[in-house]
Amino acid sequence: EAGVAQSPRYKIIEKRQSVAFWCNPISGHATLYWYQQILGQGPKLLIQFQNNGVVDDSQLPKDRFSAERLKGVDSTLKIQPAKLEDSAVYLCASSLAQGDYEQYFGPGTRLTVT
Amino acid sequence: QQQVKQSPQSLIVQKGGISIINCAYENTAFDYFPWYQQFPGKGPALLIAIRPDVSEKKEGRFTISFNKSAKQFSLHIMDSQPGDSATYFCAASYSNYQLIWGAGTKLIIKP
Numbered sequence: 001e002a003g004v005a006q007s008p009r010y011k012i013i014e015k016r017q018s019v020a021f022w023c024n025p026i027s028g029h030a031t032l033y034w035y036q037q038i039l040g041q042g043p044k045l046l047i048q049f050q051n052n053g054v055v056d057d058s059q060l061p062k063d064r065f066s067a068e069r070l071k072g073v074d075s076t077l078k079i080q081p082a083k084l085e086d087s088a089v090y091l092c093a094s095s096l097a098q099g100d101y102e103q104y105f106g107p108g109t110r111l112t113v114t
Numbered sequence: 115q116q117q118v119k120q121s122p123q124s125l126i127v128q129k130g131g132i133s134i135i136n137c138a139y140e141n142t143a144f145d146y147f148p149w150y151q152q153f154p155g156k157g158p159a160l161l162i163a164i165r166p167d168v169s170e171k172k173e174g175r176f177t178i179s180f181n182k183s184a185k186q187f188s189l190h191i192m193d194s195q196p197g198d199s200a201t202y203f204c205a206a207s208y209s210n211y212q213l214i215w216g217a218g219t220k221l222i223i224k225p
Contacts, residue, residue: 004157042120042203042215043158056212091157101146101207105157 002026004106006092012112018080021109025073025094031055033103034067034077035091043091049075082113116141118206120216128224133191135219137204140185144206148213149178149189152201161202162189194223 005024013019025032030051035043046065048055052072060067064083069075079086089108095101119138127133137147146165150158164171164178164187171178177190191198204216 040218042205042217043213044215045212048212093157101148101163101211102160103213105159107155108157 004092004094004104006090006106006109008109009107010110010112012114013082015084015113016081018078019082019111020076020078021090021092021111023075023077023092023106025075025092026104028096029094029104030072030097031095031100032069032075033093033095034075035093037089037091037108039088046077079111082111084113087111087113116214118204118214118216120204120219122219123217124220124222126222126224127194129194129196131194131223133189133194133198133221133223135189135202135204135221136186137188137206137216138184138186139206139214141206141208142185143208144214145209146207147178147180147187148205148207149176150203150205152203152218158203191221194221196223196225199223 007022032049034046037043046060047057047067049069052069067077089110091108093103093105095103148163149161151161152158162173162176164180166182175192180187199222201218201220203218205213207213
């Protein structure tokens with residue numbers, strides 16, 4: 001079974017530029033999560049999708065972050081414009097269904113904003 | 115009340131020793147307590163999990179001990195090996211299924 005795929009693995013941008021991350025969850029997994037992991041901290045949930053609908057985006061900084069999962073499969077997370085404090089690893093995870101506690105994580109995208 | 119407090123921040127254990135990581139929570143509505151293991155450059159991976167109706171769960175060398183009255187749970191790694199060197203996160207969840215994460219413990223096993 002293929003795992004959660006993410007790209008790119010690394011990205012370096014200057015502040016005020018825009019960036020997009022892509023995630024392909026495990027086949028058949030209805031629930032998709034985006035997390036932000038700052039160095040030395042646990043992951044922080046940004047947004048949770050159930051199929052192509054948003055379940056929770058209460059911690060997503062909506063003035064600069066956006067995410068979509070148009071066909072209920074893969075997803076993109078965008079930051080525009082980026083700030084220095086956005087430097088972090090962005091993790092995508094998926095689970096079989098809402099209510100399924102086990103989440104499977106991708107390798108993450110390490111973003112550096114200079 | 116939403117926090118999960120994890121300690122220690124870092125831990126060095128000799129090969130063959132027992133590694134112990136502790137977590138504490140406040141919200142009594144939490145009903146699922148997983149431990150995740152994360153290697154550098156990788157995403158977290160579920161290691162072992164427990165629900166509050168049991169006091170202990172063991173899988174191989176990994177054991178979760180759960181104390182409902184004290185609102186604490188811990189991960190014990192028996193016969194610790196260099197390959198166990200990683201960052202370990204405890205977490206907690208309740209009915210909305212969102213995981214509330216601890217800050218992580220960087221474990222180093224010395225050969």
